[in-house]
Amino acid sequence: MNRLYHYPLSPFSRKVRLSLAEKKIEVELVEERYWEQDSDFLRRNPAGKVPILKLGNRTMADSAAICEYLEEAHPTPALLPKGAEARYEVRRIVAWFDDKFYKEVTSMLVGERVFRKVMGTGYPDSANVKAGSKAIRYHLDYMTHLLDQRRWLAGNEMSLADFAAAAQLSCLDYISDVDWNRSEIVKDWYAKIKSRPAFRTLLADQVPGFPQPRHYADLDF
Structure with a gap:
């Protein structure tokens, strides 16, 4: 299996x-x-x-x-485009979210608010939470810049770049740490991703001790 x-x-x-x-x-x-x-x-x-x-x-x-x-x-459906330059751009943005966004935002917010409790390593570090809350604004603005030029984060077709970003943001959304009012274009992008059948199991996740916020599984959040 x-x-x-x-x-x-x-x-x-x-x-x-x-x-x-x-x-x-x-x-x-x-x-x-x-x-x-x-x-x-x-x-x-x-x-x-x-x-x-x-x-x-x-x-x-x-x-x-x-x-x-x-x-x-399993090349179908494709999550990487065909051309070398387009593939580079997807991989660049995947690395941005896997590395920079995770270190500056997700590890600071989800790491402090959730994992410290789950792992039993003490109380959240307020300095880290503050740093993560500040950094996410920069990243949302960068996403806005990208989406002003493209239909999706790495181009005009959905790709692995969009999944890498949505994976990070969905964790933060679970603890209500995304200000969706900051960027209408990012909110619309996330709504498109969130509505895909592939997203359904993520919306059903439950973490003991951390109930879902009301908007989390709402497609019209």
């Missing part, structure tokens, strides 16, 4: 979940408390991170590598 070892509010897990669902590859979701460093989990991925994807006899780790594999092994 195909399985994805994940954690609901891991944006990297969510990016892979979106790619799998868009390509209609069915997997069993197995929630993994990866910070506990279970020995079976570490045998699957010595790096101790989620997601881990098991497809048939193959076990794969690292969300970027998994998404690239899925694109090559």
